[in-house]
Amino acid sequence: MANPVLVEVTRGGRVESRHRGAAVAVDAAGQIIFSKGDTSAPIFPRSAVKAMQALPLVESGAADAYGFGDREIALACSSHSGQPEHVALAAAMLKAAGRDADALECGCHWPFNMKVSTRMAASGGKLTTLHNNCSGKHAGFVCVACHLGHSPAGYINYDHPVQGLVRDALGDLTGAHYGVDTCGTDGCSIPTYAVPLPAVAHGFAKMTTGEGLAPARAKAARRIIEACMAEPFYVAGSKRACTRLMELAPGKVFAKTGAEGVFCAALPEQGVGVAVKCDDGATRAAEAMVAAVLALLVEDEALRDGLRAIAGHSISNWNGIETGHLRVTEALL
Amino acid sequence: MANPVLVEVTRGGRVESRHRGAAVAVDAAGQIIFSKGDTSAPIFPRSAVKAMQALPLVESGAADAYGFGDREIALACSSHSGQPEHVALAAAMLKAAGRDADALECGCHWPFNMKVSTRMAASGGKLTTLHNNCSGKHAGFVCVACHLGHSPAGYINYDHPVQGLVRDALGDLTGAHYGVDTCGTDGCSIPTYAVPLPAVAHGFAKMTTGEGLAPARAKAARRIIEACMAEPFYVAGSKRACTRLMELAPGKVFAKTGAEGVFCAALPEQGVGVAVKCDDGATRAAEAMVAAVLALLVEDEALRDGLRAIAGHSISNWNGIETGHLRVTEALL
Numbered sequence: 321m322a323n324p325v326l327v328e329v330t331r332g333g334r335v336e337s338r339h340r341g342a343a344v345a346v347d348a349a350g351q352i353i354f355s356k357g358d359t360s361a362p363i364f365p366r367s368a369v370k371a372m373q374a375l376p377l378v379e380s381g382a383a384d385a386y387g388f389g390d391r392e393i394a395l396a397c398s399s400h401s402g403q404p405e406h407v408a409l410a411a412a413m414l415k416a417a418g419r420d421a422d423a424l425e426c427g428c429h430w431p432f433n434m435k436v437s438t439r440m441a442a443s444g445g446k447l448t449t450l451h452n453n454c455s456g457k458h459a460g461f462v463c464v465a466c467h468l469g470h471s472p473a474g475y476i477n478y479d480h481p482v483q484g485l486v487r488d489a490l491g492d493l494t495g496a497h498y499g500v501d502t503c504g505t506d507g508c509s510i511p512t513y514a515v516p517l518p519a520v521a522h523g524f525a526k527m528t529t530g531e532g533l534a535p536a537r538a539k540a541a542r543r544i545i546e547a548c549m550a551e552p553f554y555v556a557g558s559k560r561a562c563t564r565l566m567e568l569a570p571g572k573v574f575a576k577t578g579a580e581g582v583f584c585a586a587l588p589e590q591g592v593g594v595a596v597k598c599d600d601g602a603t604r605a606a607e608a609m610v611a612a613v614l615a616l617l618v619e620d621e622a623l624r625d626g627l628r629a630i631a632g633h634s635i636s637n638w639n640g641i642e643t644g645h646l647r648v649t650e651a652l653l
Numbered sequence: 654m655a656n657p658v659l660v661e662v663t664r665g666g667r668v669e670s671r672h673r674g675a676a677v678a679v680d681a682a683g684q685i686i687f688s689k690g691d692t693s694a695p696i697f698p699r700s701a702v703k704a705m706q707a708l709p710l711v712e713s714g715a716a717d718a719y720g721f722g723d724r725e726i727a728l729a730c731s732s733h734s735g736q737p738e739h740v741a742l743a744a745a746m747l748k749a750a751g752r753d754a755d756a757l758e759c760g761c762h763w764p765f766n767m768k769v770s771t772r773m774a775a776s777g778g779k780l781t782t783l784h785n786n787c788s789g790k791h792a793g794f795v796c797v798a799c800h801l802g803h804s805p806a807g808y809i810n811y812d813h814p815v816q817g818l819v820r821d822a823l824g825d826l827t828g829a830h831y832g833v834d835t836c837g838t839d840g841c842s843i844p845t846y847a848v849p850l851p852a853v854a855h856g857f858a859k860m861t862t863g864e865g866l867a868p869a870r871a872k873a874a875r876r877i878i879e880a881c882m883a884e885p886f887y888v889a890g891s892k893r894a895c896t897r898l899m900e901l902a903p904g905k906v907f908a909k910t911g912a913e914g915v916f917c918a919a920l921p922e923q924g925v926g927v928a929v930k931c932d933d934g935a936t937r938a939a940e941a942m943v944a945a946v947l948a949l950l951v952e953d954e955a956l957r958d959g960l961r962a963i964a965g966h967s968i969s970n971w972n973g974i975e976t977g978h979l980r981v982t983e984a985l986l
Binding site for chain 2: 322329331332333334336337338339340362363364425426427428429430434437438439440441442444452502503504505506507508509512514580581599600601602605637638639640641642643644
């Protein structure tokens, strides 16, 4: 059974492309309050769970020991755009632990944003691991290892103590199974685990309310979510969906993208978590899906309008001529 | 009724993303010899029909008048990578008609390939319309206008004589209807028309055999297809799918990509045209689909192996670690 079409892209008044997917919203008690498509199939949440993966950074005391505030914690949860501020802060986090870019095991890639990359190249910038969109998360892992007295070398591996702590946190939050049998390798080389969409959404709901979590974990989880909402630029970057979603209503929306069409979000005031997966892995569709689901859940009218503007918008070509629209289907309206 | 899943992307041994679509192969008589999915729905073939859109360049005598050889004709059919060779040749084509980059109405964008763009930025390169992946096609349009004594200004518009010639050629080749009612605006601002997939495949089959075409058009069509196969680098660029597909067996495969998951191809020796459309618009899937359909049609074993290697391959992350595979499903095997 195919998942429903949740997003359409039009041209000249016709639907040119279609994105299928599944979407779910869950409260902190685990109750599903919205669901479309097959949400039982395990999916890799990828970078959308970086806020969960950042728990050991706070819980271990590393964040406090190294003097990290909201920005550093937000960057540890980020898939950042490689803008100069992101790169500098990742370097500063490593320096706090007495390390540098050489400690990062995420690999190198040019910032995905063409303007950022070409500006960097034009000014003679040299590509380093700090520019990897995951460098903040990896800097956090290095800090956890150093603070706990482990060698950071190999911190990306399944058997390294840091990944063990991450796995424990993920399991506690989502209630799902995390093991070698559900494990894949992420783009930045750390383990990523296939889990059902509602488990991920439930985990984010719990992060906002603390329900079912030990007090220390509840406190750390809340601190992470609040850090991201306070510093949305450090979770993504200029014009990015995560940043825009969190800037709509400061403190009211948490949002984090993941590769291959995953997007997670939370509404802390309502204690609700959201997770979507676009079947085909398209980011443009996942952004629309998560914004549309959030729009169905919020009561504030201005916020709802802002979410709807991200869930549906016109598309222009290189000359700025409108060629069509991206819109969610009735299933998400 | 959903189209079948034709391509899967795996991670850690699981399917992470799925691409649905339709694919068809048609001979020059219009007989469908392979078909998957709903091929009756009109689709925008986008840049995949640039070789058809280049017919007026040859038929008008402009190509001969300006001394264009295979490279210039191939570039007129290209969605090029903006590499220095492409940019220089587009400029030379315009110069032959006494024009320059200012005549191009395609808009500007950085070359899509990050290495090409960052190398260009690092060496102080300035972005011009010549870098637009469609600049070769647009240079061809400008040449047609100039050669026929029309002002090239507004050559991108539906009512300009050049677009009238393009429309006539498309209609003759595909047998489909081309009018304002089926018209959308392409990324480079020229009209693009929604037509059924088999009509496009049939048009490419006719381009290779000349069947049903006036002698002059048949000759021009064959010259265009041969120019592209002779100069595959000028149809796309380094490591690009069109280029790789045509390099597999020189003179035996024609291939051209289009935005939003369209890919067209032809096997001149068999007089067969192929057209695929990935429902969600993904290029990675369209590339696999068209290679897989071609692999089903060819008899040469080495060529078939080469096509299969494009239809299915491993995927590595930033550290070069294999994270999964892209593969076609049984529907295309």
